[in-house]
Amino acid sequence: MPIVLALSPLGVVGVGVLLLMLVEVFSLRHGGLALGTAMVLFAGAAFAGGVWLFGVDNLPEAASLAPWLLIDRFTLFFDMILCLGGGLAALLAGGYLPEHNLDHPEFYTLLLFASFGAMVLAAAGDALTLFLGLETMSIGAYAMTAFRRSNPRSAEGALKYFLLGSFAAAILVYGFALIYGATGHTDLAGIGNAAQTGAAHNPLLVVGGVLVLVGVLFKVSAVPFHSWTPDAYEGAPTAGTAFMAVAVKAGAFAMLLRVLVLCFGDPTWESWASGWPPVMATLALLTMTVGNLVAGRQESVKRMLAYSSIAHAGYALLGVTAMMRVPADGAGSVLFYMLAYTASTAGAFGALILCGSRGREAVTYDDLSGLGKRHPAAALAFSLFLLSLAGIPPTAGFFAKWFVFRAAIDGGLYWLAGLGFVNSVIGAYYYLRVLVYMYMREPAAGAPVAIPMRSGYVTTALLVSAILVVVLGLTPAHYLDVALEAAGSFAKG
Numbered sequence: 001m002p003i004v005l006a007l008s009p010l011g012v013v014g015v016g017v018l019l020l021m022l023v024e025v026f027s028l029r030h031g032g033l034a035l036g037t038a039m040v041l042f043a044g045a046a047f048a049g050g051v052w053l054f055g056v057d058n059l060p061e062a063a064s065l066a067p068w069l070l071i072d073r074f075t076l077f078f079d080m081i082l083c084l085g086g087g088l089a090a091l092l093a094g095g096y097l098p099e100h101n102l103d104h105p106e107f108y109t110l111l112l113f114a115s116f117g118a119m120v121l122a123a124a125g126d127a128l129t130l131f132l133g134l135e136t137m138s139i140g141a142y143a144m145t146a147f148r149r150s151n152p153r154s155a156e157g158a159l160k161y162f163l164l165g166s167f168a169a170a171i172l173v174y175g176f177a178l179i180y181g182a183t184g185h186t187d188l189a190g191i192g193n194a195a196q197t198g199a200a201h202n203p204l205l206v207v208g209g210v211l212v213l214v215g216v217l218f219k220v221s222a223v224p225f226h227s228w229t230p231d232a233y234e235g236a237p238t239a240g241t242a243f244m245a246v247a248v249k250a251g252a253f254a255m256l257l258r259v260l261v262l263c264f265g266d267p268t269w270e271s272w273a274s275g276w277p278p279v280m281a282t283l284a285l286l287t288m289t290v291g292n293l294v295a296g297r298q299e300s301v302k303r304m305l306a307y308s309s310i311a312h313a314g315y316a317l318l319g320v321t322a323m324m325r326v327p328a329d330g331a332g333s334v335l336f337y338m339l340a341y342t343a344s345t346a347g348a349f350g351a352l353i354l355c356g357s358r359g360r361e362a363v364t365y366d367d368l369s370g371l372g373k374r375h376p377a378a379a380l381a382f383s384l385f386l387l388s389l390a391g392i393p394p395t396a397g398f399f400a401k402w403f404v405f406r407a408a409i410d411g412g413l414y415w416l417a418g419l420g421f422v423n424s425v426i427g428a429y430y431y432l433r434v435l436v437y438m439y440m441r442e443p444a445a446g447a448p449v450a451i452p453m454r455s456g457y458v459t460t461a462l463l464v465s466a467i468l469v470v471v472l473g474l475t476p477a478h479y480l481d482v483a484l485e486a487a488g489s490f491a492k493g
Helices: 002-006 008-026 033-054 060-065 073-099 106-123 127-145 152-183 188-195 203-220 228-235 238-263 277-295 301-322 327-354 376-390 396-410 414-440 456-474 476-492
Strands: none
Touching (some): 002 033, 002 060, 008 073, 008 106, 033 073, 033 106, 073 106, 073 327, 106 238, 127 152, 152 188, 301 396, 396 414, 396 476
């Protein structure tokens, strides 16, 4: 029973997807699949919270699952984020797919399988389970990207995502193969222990570590491994884009933190002179800068949000870099960032869905002209999430950036924190540009105008996201403490 309780978040989602497949086969009507999918994922988040409150320390039998699955507060925290993001995406799909004549039940099966894979990825303590979780998550994301079967952009984005993702997975596996040759271990903790001995200077381990990081950073969509992101995000149904932007990215960061701390967490690898911190700092700066500069040049709002997600990966990498000197604060800031980013980004894509009905979708900035006067509720929702992504107080996004910047400063990375702040100011431009069009521009004569849709599913997702953005912004200290507790448990792992 204790093991069953420890695995209950995974079990709820796993059993839920099997039941959903049976309902899909035997039911003639599929109208409730979106709600059912969301309920399964929110139940997974609730079970993860229940195990957290019960206490992992009260489940010593869960240690028998190691090294394949590591059940700790780090895993449970990410389970809650992943199930939250997946549940919000399911609700958004419940409004978006029928509105745009894409209401095929397999979308929800793919979403649940991808969520399950991401949860396995967050708990993985061995290269084998890590790869299984990664591919389960990725295959579902590839299929969701190609879901608009008759759309050339969807096919193009899915093909790019699949090919580049397959190459990245192959590089990751080859890297772990080299690491196994150098250490004789596939479990992450065993690799880390071997790296502290003479194996740390083995060229196979060094090359293998570089290849593994390349494979992981592709999933994070860090520059220069980001080229798939804008095409995949633009081609996918917007509900699928929301899922990829929140759940896939959160799962990728969970994998990155696990690999860095458990495999390459000894002083040699964490050295600024010869380890991964300068690499992460460089990638953080490149990712922030490229994401923000290119996002500011976009005319498609959806593509702008895609480059925005790249920039946010760069901000989170600030916290990852800071882990070399302030491990708990650095990791804790990344965990809080993922929570705030999930609520803000799911809400932003949800507001974009709400702003456009079939044939009247909000695609460009011009499509949103005058929305604040014509449909103030939709414009207000979009404004809240954009302000959070821009880091305007007192929203969740402001404190998410504040905590990663503070972790960088506490780690002595003043220059990196300063450049991160400059990038945040640059990023505010393209978010505020949307507000200018909604509230200060009128549509040109004869120009297409976005007309909001009506959907209880989308409205519910927006309300949940808005509550989270406001609560995280007004009471950030409590949730940061939770993130730090998860990071502390993870560091002991």
